[in-house]
Amino acid sequence: xxxxxxxxxxxxxxxxxxxxxxxQLDGExxxxxxxxxxxxxxxxxxxxxxxxxxxxxxxxxxxxxxxxEVPPSLAGQxxxxxxxxxxxxxLSLVLxxxxxxxPAFHANFRYFEIGGEGLAPLxxxxxxxxxxxxxxxxxxxxxxxxxxxxxxxHHPQADYRRLKRACDDYFTIRHRGEMRGIGGxxxxxxxxxxxxxxxxxxxxxxxxIAALLPSYLPLVRRRKDLPYGARERHWQQWRRGRYVxxxxxxxxxxxxxxxxxxxxEAILMSLPPQAGWAFDYRPAAGSAEARxxxxxxxxxxxxxxxxxxNDA
Amino acid sequence: xxxxxxxxxxxxxxxxxxxxxxxQLDGExxxxxxxxxxxxxxxxxxxxxxxxxxxxxxxxxxxxxxxxEVPPSLAGQxxxxxxxxxxxxxLSLVLxxxxxxxPAFHANFRYFEIGGEGLAPLxxxxxxxxxxxxxxxxxxxxxxxxxxxxxxxHHPQADYRRLKRACDDYFTIRHRGEMRGIGGxxxxxxxxxxxxxxxxxxxxxxxxIAALLPSYLPLVRRRKDLPYGARERHWQQWRRGRYVxxxxxxxxxxxxxxxxxxxxEAILMSLPPQAGWAFDYRPAAGSAEARxxxxxxxxxxxxxxxxxxNDA
Numbered sequence: 251x252x253x254x255x256x257x258x259x260x261x262x263x264x265x266x267x268x269x270x271x272x273x274q275l276d277g278e279x280x281x282x283x284x285x286x287x288x289x290x291x292x293x294x295x296x297x298x299x300x301x302x303x304x305x306x307x308x309x310x311x312x313x314x315x316x317x318x319e320v321p322p323s324l325a326g327q328x329x330x331x332x333x334x335x336x337x338x339x340x341l342s343l344v345l346x347x348x349x350x351x352x353p354a355f356h357a358n359f360r361y362f363e364i365g366g367e368g369l370a371p372l373x374x375x376x377x378x379x380x381x382x383x384x385x386x387x388x389x390x391x392x393x394x395x396x397x398x399x400x401x402x403x404h405h406p407q408a409d410y411r412r413l414k415r416a417c418d419d420y421f422t423i424r425h426r427g428e429m430r431g432i433g434g435x436x437x438x439x440x441x442x443x444x445x446x447x448x449x450x451x452x453x454x455x456x457x458x459i460a461a462l463l464p465s466y467l468p469l470v471r472r473r474k475d476l477p478y479g480a481r482e483r484h485w486q487q488w489r490r491g492r493y494v495x496x497x498x499x500x501x502x503x504x505x506x507x508x509x510x511x512x513x514x515e516a517i518l519m520s521l522p523p524q525a526g527w528a529f530d531y532r533p534a535a536g537s538a539e540a541r542x543x544x545x546x547x548x549x550x551x552x553x554x555x556x557x558x559x560n561d562a
Numbered sequence: 563x564x565x566x567x568x569x570x571x572x573x574x575x576x577x578x579x580x581x582x583x584x585x586q587l588d589g590e591x592x593x594x595x596x597x598x599x600x601x602x603x604x605x606x607x608x609x610x611x612x613x614x615x616x617x618x619x620x621x622x623x624x625x626x627x628x629x630x631e632v633p634p635s636l637a638g639q640x641x642x643x644x645x646x647x648x649x650x651x652x653l654s655l656v657l658x659x660x661x662x663x664x665p666a667f668h669a670n671f672r673y674f675e676i677g678g679e680g681l682a683p684l685x686x687x688x689x690x691x692x693x694x695x696x697x698x699x700x701x702x703x704x705x706x707x708x709x710x711x712x713x714x715x716h717h718p719q720a721d722y723r724r725l726k727r728a729c730d731d732y733f734t735i736r737h738r739g740e741m742r743g744i745g746g747x748x749x750x751x752x753x754x755x756x757x758x759x760x761x762x763x764x765x766x767x768x769x770x771i772a773a774l775l776p777s778y779l780p781l782v783r784r785r786k787d788l789p790y791g792a793r794e795r796h797w798q799q800w801r802r803g804r805y806v807x808x809x810x811x812x813x814x815x816x817x818x819x820x821x822x823x824x825x826x827e828a829i830l831m832s833l834p835p836q837a838g839w840a841f842d843y844r845p846a847a848g849s850a851e852a853r854x855x856x857x858x859x860x861x862x863x864x865x866x867x868x869x870x871x872n873d874a
Contacts, residue, residue, distance in 0.1 A: 284842065298841045307839070425820040425829075487836065494837070495830075498810035499820060508737040508811060515842045517737075518807075523840065524799065525806070527619070527833040529610045530596065 253373065253448060254337045257361040258314045260452070261341040264359070264459040265312040268343055269297050271463050272310070275470060278303030281310070286513040290317040296516040300523065304474050306348040309519035314339040320364055323506065334366040341459065342503075344520040345466075350486035351473040353383035353390060354431070354493065355466050356520070358503070359455050374441035375451050379462060380417055381469075382431030384482075384489045386542040390469045391432050395551035397465035398435045405454040407446040413437050418548040423496045428546040430496040485539050487526030494525045565685065565760060566649045569673040570626045572764070573653040576671070576771040577624040580655055581609050583775050584622070587782060590615030593622065598825040602629040608828040612835070616786050618660040621831035626651040632676055635818065646678040653771065654815075656832040657778075662798035663785040665695035665702060666743070666805065667778050668832070670815070671767050686753035687763050689770060691777065692729055694743030696794075696801045698854040702781045703744050707863035709777035710747045717766040719758040725749050730860040735808050740858040742808040797851050799838030806837045 279302035294313030342358035533539030591614035606625030654670035845851030
């Protein structure tokens with residue numbers, strides 16, 4: 251089987267498994283599907299759940315596209331690739347829970363290949379996972395980061411500290427001087443150029459996909475039935491406003507999608523069901539909301555505590 | 563009095579008058595003020611009303627800033643201006659009404675001057691006004707556009723058709739292939755280069771500010787007490803989602819502000835109090851919401867009907 255087929259199969263299987271798990275946990279609503287074709291070749295499937303018992307809006311998207319010529323924006327980043335055929339596949343998920351105590355979750359894994367007859371194919375993986383809580387539960391943040399550290403420990407090409415720093419940096423809302431959430435890991439180009447090899451990098455991505463549920467589901471189960479009221483929902487709306495600011499102003503995938511067309515609804519699936527803005531809103535000193543603000547700055551979530559792989 | 567002082571006085575007076583009129587109409591909430599200083603010189607005052615009887619979120623902002631050196635982004639657009647002192651003043655307003663039948667309203671007027679000893683100063687005006695309804699009231703759209711046409715008629719430098727086309731083009735959400743609302747007029751650089759002169763252009767801007775209330779207030783009075791329910795509020799939320807998409811992805815003033823810093827809360831005052839997103843939402847055929855979609859494409863709102871200046 252070709253590399254592209256192997257990665258595609260992994261991404262597609264990931265979508266099926268994630269959808270099944272989130273649906274089971276939600277208990278009230280089911281994902282519906284929306285397939286799309288790319289005129290130049292390939293397509294994808296968006297799976298969406300809205301108005302669920304646990305998830306207010308959730309999307310798990312899969313795509314696999316190819317074409318005869320690398321798009322200009324990609325070619326610019328990879329000298330010598332212009333005019334060569336390309337292939338790209340990806341899996342992405344965004345979960346916006348109903349209960350403000352349950353953190354929002356985002357992850358995506360992607361694979362690119364630039365080929366051409368008689369040329370050694372160029373390939374790379376990218377991906378990451380990050381958490382966006384509204385409320386400051388230290389144990390949730392620790393659990394999430396420990397799960398990611400445990401994932402990285404098995405793979406010398408994935409240094410948790412480095413990937414965590416890249417994530418902190420990426421998910422910064424620069425005009426606010428704050429992060430969208432509490433980060434996670436982020437890697438942009440895992441490739442032969444990094445001294446990696448395809449088999450090892452594929453194994454890391456496969457384990458990364460498998461790590462998503464144990465990193466996140468325990469937090470959902472722990473918080474989903476906590477009582478909340480209008481105050482917590484308002485705070486969640488304002489934090490979701492920040493989420494929107496990040497995604498529409500900075501997120502590379504979103505901006506790339508908006509510029510190149512594609513399936514707009516699938517691209518903007520990442521946006522929350524609602525968001526809000528209020529002028530210069532500042533939570534009362536000492537409140538849980540004020541304490542949450544300290545979470546949206548880069549921070550060591552391991553604190554020397556040992557990673558426990560089976561924390562979930 | 564210097565040019566810069568005359569325009570500043572006009573903008574400041576405009577803020578006072580607009581705030582007074584909107585407050586009076588709202589009847590329930592008052593504008594509060596928030597002054598800010600620019601480290602390089604000058605500053606501004608944001609006036610904000612939130613949670614009013616008519617306006618859910620409204621901002622009327624004034625600023626007048628100056629500095630020893632034109633910011634790089636401006637200098638790039640004006641050859642020979644790098645390193646020269648500059649002055650900029652502006653008045654902007656954004657009104658997000660509570661009642662979904664009342665259209666949102668945006669307008670801004672701005673003046674730039676690039677000086678330097680022994681050099682003829684470069685100056686230009688920019689501005690415009692546009693309307694963003696959720697529901698398709700033909701008479702409201704006509705009233706608004708007629709008021710703007712009447713304004714332009716007095717000023718040969720302001721051709722309504724040309725300014726209307728520029729507005730349709732500017733307020734397009736490109737990734738959706740639709741406009742944010744129903745447009746209005748938009749002009750970017752009214753200057754000596756256009757064959758205009760300062761006195762005439764200042765007179766046009768002064769009349770433009772004076773035209774804002776009669777173009778908009780009649781629509782508010784006509785619609786503010788119409789009964790509405792959850793359905794109309796949902797539709798309003800989704801349309802506000804589009805408003806957010808436009809402002810964060812395309813609006814030049816917003817992006818310029820986010821990139822250069824400045825008062826973030828004043829810059830993002832334009833965002834609605836809430837916005838929402840739902841996957842691939844399409845209103846039922848024949849509904850008022852579906853008919854509204856036809857409004858969000860460029861369209862002739864005059865249809866040969868005569869402009870009536872005193873329509874208000």
